[in-house]
Amino acid sequence: MKLNIALLAGDGIGPEVIDQAVKVCDAVAKKYDHNIIWKPALTGAAAIDAVGEPYPDETHEICANADAVLFGAIGHPRFDNDPSAKVRPEQGLLKMRQKLGLFANVRPTFTFPSLIDKSPLKRERIEGTDLIILRELTGGIYFGERGRKDDGNTAFDTMTYQRFEIERLAKKGFEFAMKRSKKLCCVDKANVLESSRLWRETVQAMEKDYPEVEVSYEFIDAVAMRLIQWPKGYDVIITANLFGDILTDEASVIAGSMGLMPSSSVGSKVSLYEPIHGSYPQAAGKDIANPLATVLSAAMLFEDMNMTEEAEEIRRVVNKSLAEGYVTEDLADGGKSYKTSEVGDWLASNI
Amino acid sequence: MKLNIALLAGDGIGPEVIDQAVKVCDAVAKKYDHNIIWKPALTGAAAIDAVGEPYPDETHEICANADAVLFGAIGHPRFDNDPSAKVRPEQGLLKMRQKLGLFANVRPTFTFPSLIDKSPLKRERIEGTDLIILRELTGGIYFGERGRKDDGNTAFDTMTYQRFEIERLAKKGFEFAMKRSKKLCCVDKANVLESSRLWRETVQAMEKDYPEVEVSYEFIDAVAMRLIQWPKGYDVIITANLFGDILTDEASVIAGSMGLMPSSSVGSKVSLYEPIHGSYPQAAGKDIANPLATVLSAAMLFEDMNMTEEAEEIRRVVNKSLAEGYVTEDLADGGKSYKTSEVGDWLASNI
Numbered sequence: 141m142k143l144n145i146a147l148l149a150g151d152g153i154g155p156e157v158i159d160q161a162v163k164v165c166d167a168v169a170k171k172y173d174h175n176i177i178w179k180p181a182l183t184g185a186a187a188i189d190a191v192g193e194p195y196p197d198e199t200h201e202i203c204a205n206a207d208a209v210l211f212g213a214i215g216h217p218r219f220d221n222d223p224s225a226k227v228r229p230e231q232g233l234l235k236m237r238q239k240l241g242l243f244a245n246v247r248p249t250f251t252f253p254s255l256i257d258k259s260p261l262k263r264e265r266i267e268g269t270d271l272i273i274l275r276e277l278t279g280g281i282y283f284g285e286r287g288r289k290d291d292g293n294t295a296f297d298t299m300t301y302q303r304f305e306i307e308r309l310a311k312k313g314f315e316f317a318m319k320r321s322k323k324l325c326c327v328d329k330a331n332v333l334e335s336s337r338l339w340r341e342t343v344q345a346m347e348k349d350y351p352e353v354e355v356s357y358e359f360i361d362a363v364a365m366r367l368i369q370w371p372k373g374y375d376v377i378i379t380a381n382l383f384g385d386i387l388t389d390e391a392s393v394i395a396g397s398m399g400l401m402p403s404s405s406v407g408s409k410v411s412l413y414e415p416i417h418g419s420y421p422q423a424a425g426k427d428i429a430n431p432l433a434t435v436l437s438a439a440m441l442f443e444d445m446n447m448t449e450e451a452e453e454i455r456r457v458v459n460k461s462l463a464e465g466y467v468t469e470d471l472a473d474g475g476k477s478y479k480t481s482e483v484g485d486w487l488a489s490n491i
Numbered sequence: 492m493k494l495n496i497a498l499l500a501g502d503g504i505g506p507e508v509i510d511q512a513v514k515v516c517d518a519v520a521k522k523y524d525h526n527i528i529w530k531p532a533l534t535g536a537a538a539i540d541a542v543g544e545p546y547p548d549e550t551h552e553i554c555a556n557a558d559a560v561l562f563g564a565i566g567h568p569r570f571d572n573d574p575s576a577k578v579r580p581e582q583g584l585l586k587m588r589q590k591l592g593l594f595a596n597v598r599p600t601f602t603f604p605s606l607i608d609k610s611p612l613k614r615e616r617i618e619g620t621d622l623i624i625l626r627e628l629t630g631g632i633y634f635g636e637r638g639r640k641d642d643g644n645t646a647f648d649t650m651t652y653q654r655f656e657i658e659r660l661a662k663k664g665f666e667f668a669m670k671r672s673k674k675l676c677c678v679d680k681a682n683v684l685e686s687s688r689l690w691r692e693t694v695q696a697m698e699k700d701y702p703e704v705e706v707s708y709e710f711i712d713a714v715a716m717r718l719i720q721w722p723k724g725y726d727v728i729i730t731a732n733l734f735g736d737i738l739t740d741e742a743s744v745i746a747g748s749m750g751l752m753p754s755s756s757v758g759s760k761v762s763l764y765e766p767i768h769g770s771y772p773q774a775a776g777k778d779i780a781n782p783l784a785t786v787l788s789a790a791m792l793f794e795d796m797n798m799t800e801e802a803e804e805i806r807r808v809v810n811k812s813l814a815e816g817y818v819t820e821d822l823a824d825g826g827k828s829y830k831t832s833e834v835g836d837w838l839a840s841n842i
């Protein structure tokens with residue numbers, strides 16, 4: 141099969157981890173006789189520096205015409221504490237999500253048997269955790285009207301949701317639930333927010349189309365608690381953009397290492413695959429970042445293309461590297477560790 | 492000293508836990524020769540049932556004229572999944588916060604040596620945790636404009652902040668930091684939200700007035716993670732209403748039992764003291780709820796009245812009950828446990 145994949149390395153450790161995913165994908169392509177055509181493009185601070193724009197039109201063209209997008213990370217600390225910065229790398233991310241229509245961010249959370257004791261949570265609380273958070277990604281307070289009034293002394297942001305936005309996300313949630321243990325939890329703040337009440341109303345109206353799915357409704361504050369108390373209590377969670385931003389990061393702690401958690405952002409045309417970790421600027425250029433989350437994101441890419449065997453092959457080799465301790469320093473427990481590029485080479489050569 | 496305390500038992504287990512706090516306060520008053528005049532008043536579902544309003548004017552009068560308010564919990568499940576309910580118990584809570592001007596919710600998070608192993612988090616991660624979250628409580632998306640458009644198919648909520656709202660909350664944060672380890676963390680989502688950028692700008696401008704305080708700025712998603720990874724990294728956190736709602740509940744998991752965590756909501760005139768747990772309807776009327784969070788909230792009340800010895804006495808007796816295992820079933824580890832009212836009696840008689 142021929143695959144056009146847009147390659148957005150981004151900032152910080154992005155380029156380094158992306159390089160390893162490319163090696164692994166190329167090895168998979170060779171083994172299964174596919175032809176991957178990589179289309180590199182600029183995003184984030186890197187794109188601001190080069191062309192003054194974090195998500196340039198040329199990048200969008202490349203992504204929109206690709207079969208999928210593989211993405212590293214964006215963000216640079218020099219923008220974070222500067223409230224006056226006019227162009228921010230994150231704007232590129234948001235523009236990309238919106239222009240590509242990536243309405244659902246899919247974040248699986250699971251544990252690796254060999255790493256379970258790295259979690260800050262006790263083993264018995266997390267062993268066997270297997271949940272998916274579906275975060276709405278192109279609406280809500282991320283894209284509502286915002287601004288200043290009153291000489292800049294008042295600032296506002298608007299959380300807006302339309303019924304169809306909730307429906308298409310919830311539909312994905314119900315579909316995932318049907319393929320899994322048929323439990324769906326809608327997380328909101330319906331005791332305060334009108335938009336959350338629309339979420340509840342909309343999901344409730346869809347329940348009849350999925351009579352086998354058991355649906356629950358919980359408040360975001362309660363879930364922020366329960367997710368760490370008893371993550372095994374959840375299967376599929378659907379939630380709004382901002383709530384999902386918070387919950388998915390919180391959930392990533394369960395696994396013990398952010399360096400392992402992949403994600404996809406699904407659109408109606410093209411989908412994007414990225415590690416959930418950020419650009420981790422302190423580690424940039426040092427060849428020490430953990431590439432596994434990006435590699436596992438590539439596995440999600442193959443999975444979504446119905447190339448299940450290829451996806452499994454990637455997961456197998458990742459598990460092998462964990463089992464044999466061929467890992468970067470964050471996972472090495474002070475023992476022998478390998479460079480980012482060495483781990484990438486090892487994974488590719490084991491395929 | 493004479494103290495007028497408004498007593499708002501509320502819903503669910505509220506009345507039961509409040510009863511125990513009253514016993515303890517009365518015992519303290521007797522020992523230290525104070526005169527507490529309790530002024531009971533209706534709130535929540537209980538008030539809706541009685542007078543059709545979750546925070547009736549008479550209740551407000553009583554609170555506004557009291558020296559302090561002691562509060563149980565409100566909320567009833569019959570309202571939760573009914574998006575069409577016109578009057579909700581929670582509206583009473585919000586109205587109360589607004590009308591009494593309770594702009595800062597103060598939530599300490601700490602561990603009890605005897606309970607540390609009840610936490611889902613590993614001992615070494617949490618031992619010695621001692622942080623305070625200051626949540627803005629009368630602004631933000633809780634009180635902005637909200638509504639429906641487009642035949643009910645679009646819903647919106649507005650997160651609004653004015654500079655003075657941020658300043659008065661931040662001032663409390665700086666003051667707490669000065670009395671503690673001089674570290675303040677402002678938590679926001681300034682990479683997306685305009686209101687968060689106003690938060691950052693405002694707090695940054697105040698830094699010069701507190702040269703000894705080391706201020707950091709972190710994103711809510713990152714803090715949702717770090718708070719469980721390494722809670723000892725935080726001292727005083729200041730944050731907006733919605734973010735605080737989520738973070739304070741999340742932080743409560745650290746201590747291992749929500750049944751232990753007190754809080755205060757500070758206004759310019761009167762302040763309110765309440766356990767952070769909810770109304771826990773399943774346990775209502777069974778005399779099994781843990782009263783310690785409410786009792787410790789009463790300790791915060793005495794502390795704020797500069798009655799430090801009285802506050803210490805309450806904390807001492809609570810620690811004693813924990814050490815001697817005179818506790819409710821949630822803390823009994825399957826061993827001998829006591830009724831809510833028995834724990835209250837025991838505490839009072841040990842003062």
Ligand SMILES: CC(C)[C@H](C(=O)O)[C@@H](O)C(=O)O
Pocket residue numbers: 215230233385682683712
């Ligand atoms: C960088 C930021 C704008 C972004 C978000 O909030 O969506 C990030 O936190 C994420 O979750 O992808």
Ligand SMILES: CC(C)[C@H](C(=O)O)[C@@H](O)C(=O)O
Pocket residue numbers: 331332361566581584736
């Ligand atoms: C009941 C609800 C409206 C309330 C809030 O969100 O403020 C509660 O969760 C709290 O934290 O006191």
